[in-house]
Amino acid sequence: MTIRMNRRAALGLGTIATAGTVLGTAVPAGADPGREAAAEVGAATDDRARVASRIAGVYERLSGQAGGNWQSYVSLAGQGGAAPLVAVSESADQRIEAYSVNKIAVAAAVLDKVDRGLLTLDQQVEVTDAIVVPGGDGIFSLDGAYPSLVTLGHALANLLTVSDDTAVRLCGLVCPAAEINQILVAKGFPNTQVQPVANPNRFFLGTSTPRETHDLLRALVGGVLLSAASTEFVLRLLRSPVAFTDGVRREMSSAERARIATKAGWFADARHEAGVIFDTTGAPLVTYALFADGQSGADDFGATHPAVQARARFGRRVLGLTDGLGGSGTAHREHLYRPSNGG
Template sequence: MTARPAPGDALAAAYSRCAGAAGGSWHSYLTLHGDTVLAEDADAVVVAASVQKVAIAAAVLTEVDRGRLALTDTVELTADLVAEGTGTLHLQAGYGDRLTVAHLLVALVNGSDNTAVRLLGRLLPGPRINDFLAAQGFRHTRVRPLATDERRFYLGTTTARETYALLDRLAAGTLLSAAGSRALLRAMRWAQPGYCDGVRRHMSSTQRQRVAVKHGADEDCRHEVGVVFGPDGAPAATFVFLADRLPEPDDYGGTHPAVRAHAQLGRHLLDAVGG
């Protein structure tokens, strides 16, 4: 009888197959029950796209923990702050709402709302977000403030290793307060609505709630990062899949080769931790 490969070895083999079939350049980090399964080109500095929104949310919640912001603080949604692309705030027929920090955080990480980035920037400018990231020991994870207005910024850059460290600390409860950790992970785990084209695609609704995810897409980049929780509710696997130089840059749906790869890997991840 042929021995079944260990879960970590099986995951590494599945990753090699899926990433190879998708093409492009992959920069990844994956652990299972605290053991490193793979670290591929994990220190390459890449366009962060919307996975950077987790770092922005963590910076905002740190300000809340320190009493410099409150979840009930509000900012006005004006037409000049509306950003097209992902999210729903830009779909409104009119503006003038006053939105709370709590509302914007959910829109940021669950709906990946680009307008929420601009609104939170009015409360926490890009340089202060970068100060938070530097204080956490990250060298390459940075937003990029505009020279003309530091409260407006691009999502910037990161590495697979630094994104992994941020997620690992978030899941362990060492990045934020207990309340901040719960709020951020709850928004990332919620799947109705929520991003389900990738890692969570081949899962039941209940299983999807066990996976905290954030995806990002920009031109030839397709990223997905997150934490898979075991049946006991404890974090069991942390994954960072950053990929660029991919084919089919105009396909932002579930048919993109890298997104299909994420979907296959998600099922392997869930099975490895006890699906």
């Protein structure tokens, strides 16, 4: 198999191996309690370093089997609030077309305006025949019931769950392209930008880098990107049963899927996905940004595409490798799923 990444960078050896070597030193019998406690922390850190290394190995094997080009950044939560351990870093600062993964960034910009009192989730936006994207993903192009009015909350729910393309244009009505980009720059994401067009309320979904997408997700779950209410709104959508299930979440039970907030993006030969895996208490555990293109099957937008298959196996393996590990930071408990039989 051809290795396409710097293995030292992929395993984060500059920090992980050092932590394992220094902090994992055995403590002789009779040592004072403070040193014993430090040794326990060191052992736990060393264990996480090994898990991060194994995550890197799984990624390397599966991405190699899928072929094509990969640009990715994956981290594992540190022990006791320590800095995350970098498991995968491959072309992490390469600016690429993010496609629908950037719908998270669009939603963040809109919700920033909600947080500042400039918009409300219950205000209405107009769905016209001219604004509907025909033949694309989502609900609006299927129902045929327009002109109509929907709430901004409804548009955002469609944007982040079924990746509705018309919902992008509805967001543009209340947050033009230039304003989205300004908000994202102000929040520290200069490479995560939509691409303006002649109509100021329209845009292509634009670019990001694996590292910036990863960091945006970390900021989201850390509560520094949006208000607490807006944060929970986004995570409730991205963790919902109707959110993307062909990739990282595919080979999982419904309870396991509820632990993962994820967003996929696809166009031409690109198949991307980014998200957060939470531990069983709801604390963030693994954050991933997996961007892939150039594989075979450019016309296959289903679960059989090589990159999507690789992500499904990656998700299953990472969930197994991190079993029993605790996350770090604010806990975001999943909302209870209650299937309905009507009535």
